Amino acid sequence: MTQNDQISKILELWQALPETKPLVHVIANQVSAAFCADAMSASGARPVMAVSSLETGEITEHAGSFVANLGQPSPEKEAAVRESLLSAARNRIPVILDPVGAGASVYRHQLASSLLSLPWKGIIKGNASEIHTLCTGQLTHQGVDSVGFDSPELSPLADPLFSGRILAVTGKEDCILDDDRRIILSHPAPLSHAIVGTGCAAGCLCGCFAALTEDLFLAAAAGLSFFSYAQFRVDVLEGYGSSKLHLLDALSRTEADGFKRYLQTILIYQSGGKTI
Numbered sequence: 248m249t250q251n252d253q254i255s256k257i258l259e260l261w262q263a264l265p266e267t268k269p270l271v272h273v274i275a276n277q278v279s280a281a282f283c284a285d286a287m288s289a290s291g292a293r294p295v296m297a298v299s300s301l302e303t304g305e306i307t308e309h310a311g312s313f314v315a316n317l318g319q320p321s322p323e324k325e326a327a328v329r330e331s332l333l334s335a336a337r338n339r340i341p342v343i344l345d346p347v348g349a350g351a352s353v354y355r356h357q358l359a360s361s362l363l364s365l366p367w368k369g370i371i372k373g374n375a376s377e378i379h380t381l382c383t384g385q386l387t388h389q390g391v392d393s394v395g396f397d398s399p400e401l402s403p404l405a406d407p408l409f410s411g412r413i414l415a416v417t418g419k420e421d422c423i424l425d426d427d428r429r430i431i432l433s434h435p436a437p438l439s440h441a442i443v444g445t446g447c448a449a450g451c452l453c454g455c456f457a458a459l460t461e462d463l464f465l466a467a468a469a470g471l472s473f474f475s476y477a478q479f480r481v482d483v484l485e486g487y488g489s490s491k492l493h494l495l496d497a498l499s500r501t502e503a504d505g506f507k508r509y510l511q512t513i514l515i516y517q518s519g520g521k522t523i
């Protein structure tokens with residue numbers, strides 16, 4: 248498959264999202280839950296943000312995909328996520344695991360590692376710091392933000408915790424990896440604001456596309472590239488608050504030609520170590 252084939256498939260998935268309206272179960276965090284639900288709804292999916300372990304396994308079973316966002320962890324949240332991951336594994340529902348702040352504390356790191364050891368299939372989506380912590384065990388103690396790691400230099404798929412899964416690493420460049428393939432998205436401009444919850448929302452968009460295809464590498468590329476395009480279209484002169492609203496508008500109003508040109512500019516596809 249060539250770079251143009253990947254771009255065509257991403258565009259097909261993006262067009263299918265509002266037509267298919269997949270049900271996506273998200274266990275979110277209280278900071279970004281509403282923004283994530285809005286971002287998914289604006290893009291054409293149907294989010295369900297169920298949190299109680301009394302129902303999460305059942306809700307996941309009937310969803311097209313499940314997003315486990317590990318921000319603001321607690322024993323209650325851990326139990327709810329476990330129920331959903333086991334249900335996803337039993338029912339072959341694709342999972343997106345977002346290890347928010349994996350390097351912020353020992354508890355978060357141990358939680359993420361223990362949930363990775365369950366037998367679900369899917370995508371691990373984190374910023375470069377979070378993935379660095381999962382790969383090396385080194386904590387950063389810097390909250391949930393990324394602190395300067397270069398994602399494309401990571402080659403963590405040898406780790407058994409990652410094997411058979413897709414890795415999606417965000418930052419100045421987003422990088423999507425499986426055993427053989429790699430997509431790099433070079434964002435053309437720096438962000439005007441560090442809007443809280445954008446990493447969480449990007450993971451949720453990967454979840455929307457994972458409900459539409461068995462090719463989870465492509466789903467991750469579609470989610471991150473669509474989100475990158477929406478961020479690119481937000482006017483850099485807007486303030487923080489209106490940028491956040493305009494981001495939702497951009498997700499709900501994308502046209503194919505502009506998105507295609509953007510993908511042709513920012514997307515690099517490599518297979519077997521070669522750019523294709």
Ligand SMILES: Nc1ncnc2c1ncn2[C@@H]1O[C@H](COP(=O)(O)OP(=O)(O)O)[C@@H](O)[C@H]1O
Pocket residue numbers: 373374375391392393417418419420421434435436437438444445446447449471474475478
């Ligand atoms: N330096 C950057 N320049 C342009 N876009 C960026 C940059 N860093 C992050 N982004 C965008 O924000 C999204 C979320 O990435 P990131 O900020 O790494 O997540 P988090 O909020 O989890 O730390 C990325 O997928 C990308 O679209």
Ligand SMILES: Cc1ncsc1CCOP(=O)(O)O
Pocket residue numbers: 276278279318319347391392442443444445446447448
């Ligand atoms: C600030 C914060 N604290 C706990 S969860 C959370 C939201 C993190 O959102 P993102 O990593 O997507 O900016």
